[in-house]
Amino acid sequence: MVCRNSDFLKQVSATAEFFLSMDRSSSKTPPRIGIAWTDPSLEGKARQLARTLGLLPDPGQQCDVVLQLTPSRLELSCPGHPSLNGPVAVDFVRGPAGYRRRRGGSEVLLRALGHKANRRTVVMDATGGWGDDALVMAAHGCEVLVVERHPVLAALLLDGIRRASEHPATGKIAGRMRLVRGDSLQVMDRLRAQGTVIDVVYLDPMFPERSKSAKVKKKLQILQLLLIGRENDADPLLDAALRTARKRVVVKRPATAPPLGGALPSHSFRGRTVRFDVYLTDIPSL
Numbered sequence: 001m002v003c004r005n006s007d008f009l010k011q012v013s014a015t016a017e018f019f020l021s022m023d024r025s026s027s028k029t030p031p032r033i034g035i036a037w038t039d040p041s042l043e044g045k046a047r048q049l050a051r052t053l054g055l056l057p058d059p060g061q062q063c064d065v066v067l068q069l070t071p072s073r074l075e076l077s078c079p080g081h082p083s084l085n086g087p088v089a090v091d092f093v094r095g096p097a098g099y100r101r102r103r104g105g106s107e108v109l110l111r112a113l114g115h116k117a118n119r120r121t122v123v124m125d126a127t128g129g130w131g132d133d134a135l136v137m138a139a140h141g142c143e144v145l146v147v148e149r150h151p152v153l154a155a156l157l158l159d160g161i162r163r164a165s166e167h168p169a170t171g172k173i174a175g176r177m178r179l180v181r182g183d184s185l186q187v188m189d190r191l192r193a194q195g196t197v198i199d200v201v202y203l204d205p206m207f208p209e210r211s212k213s214a215k216v217k218k219k220l221q222i223l224q225l226l227l228i229g230r231e232n233d234a235d236p237l238l239d240a241a242l243r244t245a246r247k248r249v250v251v252k253r254p255a256t257a258p259p260l261g262g263a264l265p266s267h268s269f270r271g272r273t274v275r276f277d278v279y280l281t282d283i284p285s286l
C-alpha cells in the first residue's frame with residue numbers, strides 16, 4: 001500500500017495486532033498499545049484509527065504505549081514507562097530532525113548513498129523507523145520510498161509526512177517521500193516483479209542493545225520498546241536488497257559492529273559513532 005500526503009485514517013490498512021501483555025513493568029513482554037484523544041471532537045476519528053490499526057481505544061491511558069490523536073498531530077507517549085516522559089511525534093519541520101534537514105550536505109550518509117545533486121537517485125529506505133534518515137535523503141534531493149512494517153510507526157510517519165507537506169519549509173521535501181506500510185521483503189519482491197527501478201536500498205536494522213549502553217536516546221528507547229517480541233530478520237533483508245538495488249545497498253551499523261550477516265562490504269564510510277557499509281551491485285536496468 002503506497003500512501004501519499006492525504007488522510008492517514010483512510011490509508012493505514014488493518015493488519016496490526018494488539019499486544020496482549022498484562023505486565024507493565026517487564027522489559028521482555030511486548031507493550032500493550034492503545035489509542036487516546038485529547039478532545040471530545042476527535043473521538044470518532046480516534047476510534048476509527050483504533051479499528052484500522054487493530055488497537056484498543058484507551059481514553060484513560062492505561063496501556064504501556066498510547067498513540068494519541070490531538071487537533072494538530074498524532075503523537076506517542078509511554079505512560080507505562082515513566083522514564084520515557086513526554087509525547088513524541090514525527091516532526092520533520094522542527095526539532096532534531098529539522099536540524100539535520102537544514103544542515104549542509106556533509107553527512108556521511110549522503111556520501112555513502114553516492115547521490116549527486118544533479119542526478120535522480122531513487123532510494124528505498126527499507127527500515128523507516130522515525131524517518132530521520134529518510135528525511136535527510138529527501139532533503140538532499142533523493143526520491144525516497146520509505147517502508148515501515150510496524151503499524152504504529154507507519155501511522156506516525158504518515159502523519160509526519162502529511163504535516164511536512166503542508167509546511168512551506170518542507171513541502172517539496174515531503175513531496176519526494178512516499179510511505180509504504182508493510183514488510184520490505186515483500187515490497188522488494190513486488191518491486192522486482194514490476195520492474196520498478198530502485199537505485200539504492202538503505203538498511204538501518206535494530207542493533208541488539210548492549211548491556212553497558214544504558215543511556216540510549218529516548219526515540220531509540222521507544223523503538224526498542226515497540227519492537228519487543230518482533231522478529232529481527234535483518235540478514236534476509238540484505239539478501240533481498242542485493243537483488244533489488246540497481247547501484248548499491250547501504251547498511252548503517254554501529255561504528256565497531258561486525259558487518260551485517262558477516263557479509264564484507266565493497267567499502268565503508270565512517271562517522272563518529274556509526275558506519276555505513278556500501279555493497280555495490282551494478283544490476284543492469286531492464
Ligand SMILES: C[S@@+](CC[C@H](N)C(=O)[O-])C[C@H]1O[C@@H](n2cnc3c(N)ncnc32)[C@H](O)[C@@H]1O
Nearest residue numbers: 127128129130131132133148149183184204206
Ligand atoms: C533502527 S530503526 C530505523 C531508524 C531509521 N533509520 C530512522 O532514521 O529513524 C529500524 C526500523 O525498521 C523496521 N523494520 C525492521 N524490519 C523491517 C522489515 N522487514 N520491513 C519493514 N520495516 C522493518 C522496524 O520496525 C524499525 O522501525
